[in-house]
Amino acid sequence: MPTIFQIPTFIQILEFIGTFAFAISGIRLASAKQFDWFGAYVAGVAVAIGGGTIRDVLLDVTPFWMTNPIYLICSALALLWVIFFRKHLIHMHNTFFIFDSIGLALFTVVGISKTIDLGYAFWVAIIMGTMTGAAGGVIRDVFINEIPLIFRKEIYAMACVIGGVIYWGLDRLGVDAALTQVISGCCIFVVRALAVKYQICLPILKGE
Amino acid sequence: MPTIFQIPTFIQILEFIGTFAFAISGIRLASAKQFDWFGAYVAGVAVAIGGGTIRDVLLDVTPFWMTNPIYLICSALALLWVIFFRKHLIHMHNTFFIFDSIGLALFTVVGISKTIDLGYAFWVAIIMGTMTGAAGGVIRDVFINEIPLIFRKEIYAMACVIGGVIYWGLDRLGVDAALTQVISGCCIFVVRALAVKYQICLPILKGE
Amino acid sequence: MPTIFQIPTFIQILEFIGTFAFAISGIRLASAKQFDWFGAYVAGVAVAIGGGTIRDVLLDVTPFWMTNPIYLICSALALLWVIFFRKHLIHMHNTFFIFDSIGLALFTVVGISKTIDLGYAFWVAIIMGTMTGAAGGVIRDVFINEIPLIFRKEIYAMACVIGGVIYWGLDRLGVDAALTQVISGCCIFVVRALAVKYQICLPILKGE
Numbered sequence: 001m002p003t004i005f006q007i008p009t010f011i012q013i014l015e016f017i018g019t020f021a022f023a024i025s026g027i028r029l030a031s032a033k034q035f036d037w038f039g040a041y042v043a044g045v046a047v048a049i050g051g052g053t054i055r056d057v058l059l060d061v062t063p064f065w066m067t068n069p070i071y072l073i074c075s076a077l078a079l080l081w082v083i084f085f086r087k088h089l090i091h092m093h094n095t096f097f098i099f100d101s102i103g104l105a106l107f108t109v110v111g112i113s114k115t116i117d118l119g120y121a122f123w124v125a126i127i128m129g130t131m132t133g134a135a136g137g138v139i140r141d142v143f144i145n146e147i148p149l150i151f152r153k154e155i156y157a158m159a160c161v162i163g164g165v166i167y168w169g170l171d172r173l174g175v176d177a178a179l180t181q182v183i184s185g186c187c188i189f190v191v192r193a194l195a196v197k198y199q200i201c202l203p204i205l206k207g208e
Numbered sequence: 209m210p211t212i213f214q215i216p217t218f219i220q221i222l223e224f225i226g227t228f229a230f231a232i233s234g235i236r237l238a239s240a241k242q243f244d245w246f247g248a249y250v251a252g253v254a255v256a257i258g259g260g261t262i263r264d265v266l267l268d269v270t271p272f273w274m275t276n277p278i279y280l281i282c283s284a285l286a287l288l289w290v291i292f293f294r295k296h297l298i299h300m301h302n303t304f305f306i307f308d309s310i311g312l313a314l315f316t317v318v319g320i321s322k323t324i325d326l327g328y329a330f331w332v333a334i335i336m337g338t339m340t341g342a343a344g345g346v347i348r349d350v351f352i353n354e355i356p357l358i359f360r361k362e363i364y365a366m367a368c369v370i371g372g373v374i375y376w377g378l379d380r381l382g383v384d385a386a387l388t389q390v391i392s393g394c395c396i397f398v399v400r401a402l403a404v405k406y407q408i409c410l411p412i413l414k415g416e
Numbered sequence: 417m418p419t420i421f422q423i424p425t426f427i428q429i430l431e432f433i434g435t436f437a438f439a440i441s442g443i444r445l446a447s448a449k450q451f452d453w454f455g456a457y458v459a460g461v462a463v464a465i466g467g468g469t470i471r472d473v474l475l476d477v478t479p480f481w482m483t484n485p486i487y488l489i490c491s492a493l494a495l496l497w498v499i500f501f502r503k504h505l506i507h508m509h510n511t512f513f514i515f516d517s518i519g520l521a522l523f524t525v526v527g528i529s530k531t532i533d534l535g536y537a538f539w540v541a542i543i544m545g546t547m548t549g550a551a552g553g554v555i556r557d558v559f560i561n562e563i564p565l566i567f568r569k570e571i572y573a574m575a576c577v578i579g580g581v582i583y584w585g586l587d588r589l590g591v592d593a594a595l596t597q598v599i600s601g602c603c604i605f606v607v608r609a610l611a612v613k614y615q616i617c618l619p620i621l622k623g624e
């Protein structure tokens with residue numbers, strides 16, 4: 001029986017929320033560029049599954065979304081949501097920021113954990129975790145023909161890197177795996193939230 | 209003996225026509241952006257083999273063009289064709305539309321069939337078929353620094369999806385595999401032709 | 417003991433120089449687009465390892481940089497270099513041109529050699545060699561939202577192709593493998609240097 005007909009676990013609920021929020025971010029930016037419904041769906045899917053797909057291709061495992069349709073269904077629901085509740089989106093800015101940050105935290109931790117389980121070094125796992133969280137947004141920005149946002153603004157990928165280093169530290173200290181994942185996920189969430197609240201940015205690289 | 213010295217089958221002739229037309233579409237758009245011959249060739253190759261390459265990487269099989277040079281030779285012929293017969297291209301608009309639609313139909317059916325043969329679910333196969341047909345054009349548009357055309361205009365990828373659903377339906381009904389492929393390929397061709405003739409588009413996603 | 421603590425071989429020194437120069441090229445173009453430090457690092461890494469990563473994904477082997485952190489460390493040093501010695505970069509134009517050409521030559525030869533060792537045909541190896549040398553710059557240009565430079569200017573990828581054909585010719589003539597690699601690498605270097613010095617370009621493809 002497919003997962004969606006079982007009672008979902010807490011992690012699955014978080015994953016659904018994160019996928020939904022990631023897809024919404026792609027669909028909203030697509031709508032600003034006059035994409036049609038198909039294009040908007042692809043932009044949403046790109047954010048929701050793009051990072052994990054690149055990770056799985058590099059790790060040489062079957063891309064995660066090819067074994068369970070839930071991620072594409074979730075992105076389709078996000079498209080319907082934008083079509084029907086478009087006018088309310090602006091009032092839900094904070095909600096979506098929280099959902100998106102949950103997704104970032106969860107996807108990063110999932111990416112790190114999967115890479116470690118496959119026997120790679122920790123520095124590879126941190127890169128894979130960061131890619132899982134942040135590379136989808138880069139693909140989205142390539143599709144909408146803009147310079148990727150995370151290369152110029154916001155502590156976004158750096159939150160993943162920081163969370164990854166904390167994951168590594170806790171693992172080294174012998175902390176329980178589940179606890180390690182919860183703590184490093186929370187750190188990613190908090191770092192990103194603080195960075196947005198206090199408008200903390202990385203320095204811009206000055207030209208010649 | 210390599211395939212090109214044998215008498216080609218009907219499918220191989222269709223594949224050659226499709227590859228040629230796909231490559232032409234990349235080369236023509238490249239010429240509008242002042243690409244040099246090398247850049248134009250890469251743009252042509254990207255359309256001709258890009259979609260199938262992404263499919264094969266996701267399916268974890270050797271990219272199809274790495275085992276037979278015919279696809280790259282065919283793209284090179286397309287480049288020569290544009291260099292020498294540039295001025296006649298405008299009069300051949302309808303011919304190229306037909307060739308391009310043959311390519312779209314054939315590549316989609318090939319992508320679906322290959323994915324099914326590897327044991328994946330039908331919904332994965334429909335996505336892979338659509339990618340085989342349509343993703344090359346997305347790569348081309350990224351190279352020429354434009355928003356991908358299929359995200360904003362034309363029933364193009366949707367024709368692949370419709371053909372894929374018909375493929376699935378016929379397969380379910382127990383129709384012979386070859387007949388299933390011919391019918392669904394024809395449907396893709398017809399859907400695209402009708403969409404262009406009657407200017408049928410998907411709705412644009414309105415912004416906030 | 418990791419490679420970096422051993423006395424490096426001559427090839428490793430060349431590889432380090434090439435990686436450094438490739439990363440510098442990504443970081444400099446990123447700085448012109450107001451990237452932050454993270455974005456500039458990603459742009460540098462994209463040039464340094466992007467081509468080899470695409471090659472390894474197509475060849476279905478583990479991407480080379482995932483087994484040795486030296487390439488990412490080298491890119492990080494390139495970022496620090498640009499941050500601290502930014503003002504001197506303009507005076508080092510010729511040095512970087514030479515380093516970059518060394519990288520192009522070495523990466524191409526490494527790409528050809530690796531592909532041959534995996535049992536692929538020579539024409540596949542030449543393509544993989546050219547990708548190893550030139551595809552990273554394409555990814556960089558997609559990230560900074562420009563039409564890839566090598567599609568419009570400079571004999572860059574063509575130098576790789578010419579070097580690849582020479583590699584094939586020498587191999588056919590039964591020349592020793594090491595000598596074949598040195599000669600074809602030098603040819604790539606020389607072809608590129610001559611092309612830049614005498615401003616030799618491929619013809620632009622004229623539009624309709």
